[in-house]
Amino acid sequence: MDKLSPNKILISVLLALCIFGGFKYLSGQKDKQELARTLSETRIQLLALEEEKQNLLQTLEKVKEAQSESLQKNMALKENLRASNNRLKELFAEFDAVKNQKVGASLNYAILKAENKVLREKRQELFQENQSIQKKLSSVVELKKAIRELKARARLARIEIKKRSKELEDIEGNAGFFIKSGKSTYPSKVRIEVMPAFLKN
Numbered sequence: 001m002d003k004l005s006p007n008k009i010l011i012s013v014l015l016a017l018c019i020f021g022g023f024k025y026l027s028g029q030k031d032k033q034e035l036a037r038t039l040s041e042t043r044i045q046l047l048a049l050e051e052e053k054q055n056l057l058q059t060l061e062k063v064k065e066a067q068s069e070s071l072q073k074n075m076a077l078k079e080n081l082r083a084s085n086n087r088l089k090e091l092f093a094e095f096d097a098v099k100n101q102k103v104g105a106s107l108n109y110a111i112l113k114a115e116n117k118v119l120r121e122k123r124q125e126l127f128q129e130n131q132s133i134q135k136k137l138s139s140v141v142e143l144k145k146a147i148r149e150l151k152a153r154a155r156l157a158r159i160e161i162k163k164r165s166k167e168l169e170d171i172e173g174n175a176g177f178f179i180k181s182g183k184s185t186y187p188s189k190v191r192i193e194v195m196p197a198f199l200k201n
Contacts, residue, residue, distance in 0.1 A: 135142065
């Protein structure tokens with residue numbers, strides 16, 4: 001068996017190193033290509049994500065604008081609702097007032113109707129009385145009878161007047177003086193005192 005020379009060993013080692021380096025280089029190139037492909041895919045995904053982010057931001061802006069418009073519409077609707085409620089309250093108050101007026105008018109109508117009925121009845125009574133008076137005055141006998149009734153009434157009235165005047169005469173007076181607590185307020189005597197004036201020297 002021949003002994004290996006150091007040159008062969010060195011060449012073998014170098015060859016092994018070259019083969020190992022070649023494999024490593026090929027493996028590195030393959031990894032590099034894989035990394036480049038992965039990096040490219042990541043860049044594409046990043047661009048897609050960036051585009052999606054921009055789309056989401058635009059959508060968010062649109063949503064914010066729509067929300068702002070909705071809030072404004074909501075505020076306008078609330079204001080309209082408040083105004084409608086106030087108007088409705090006013091209409092209910094007017095309705096109650098009209099209803100009360102109608103009830104008052106109905107009561108007044110009923111009162112006027114009752115008064116009208118009473119007046120008609122009185123008119124009928126007066127008409128009948130007038131008819132009976134005209135009957136009495138149209139005949140001489142009835143006229144004489146009416147005159148006698150009037151004379152009798154006048155006689156009774158004179159008797160009543162005399163009776164009343166007698167009662168008034170019986171009432172005692174106070175001679176025209178004012179009375180307070182049963183005593184006259186007008187003094188019966190007036191006392192006047194005269195004092196001499198002293199002259200100074």
